[in-house]
Amino acid sequence: xxxxxxxxxxxxxxxxxxxxxxxxxxxxxxxxxxxxxxxxxxxxxxxxxxxxxxxxxxxxxxxxxxxxxxxxxxxxxxxxxxxxxxxxxxxxxxxx
Ligand SMILES: [Zn+2]
Numbered sequence: 001x002x003x004x005x006x007x008x009x010x011x012x013x014x015x016x017x018x019x020x021x022x023x024x025x026x027x028x029x030x031x032x033x034x035x036x037x038x039x040x041x042x043x044x045x046x047x048x049x050x051x052x053x054x055x056x057x058x059x060x061x062x063x064x065x066x067x068x069x070x071x072x073x074x075x076x077x078x079x080x081x082x083x084x085x086x087x088x089x090x091x092x093x094x095x096x
Contacts, residue, residue: 037077
């Protein structure tokens with residue numbers, strides 16, 4: 001496997017999660033491993049949630065040609081202290 005990633009939009013080398021040339025945001029789902037829990041963080045309603053997960057499945061759906069979809073399903077994996085999801089309220093700095 002290549003050590004270096006290239007932007008899927010313009011081909012420039014990428015380090016991190018954003019192409020320094022064209023600004024494309026890049027999330028490398030290939031880093032998820034079924035046997036290695038990791039953390040995801042997302043906005044959910046008026047909170048930010050952080051969850052410890054493993055990638056359970058990825059489904060590519062071409063049935064509806066006008067709206068093909070890719071669904072990623074994560075399975076929550078509790079921390080050592082049993083925590084599954086941490087929720088932060090009132091700390092969201094949403095873009096305009
Ligand atoms: Zn790019």
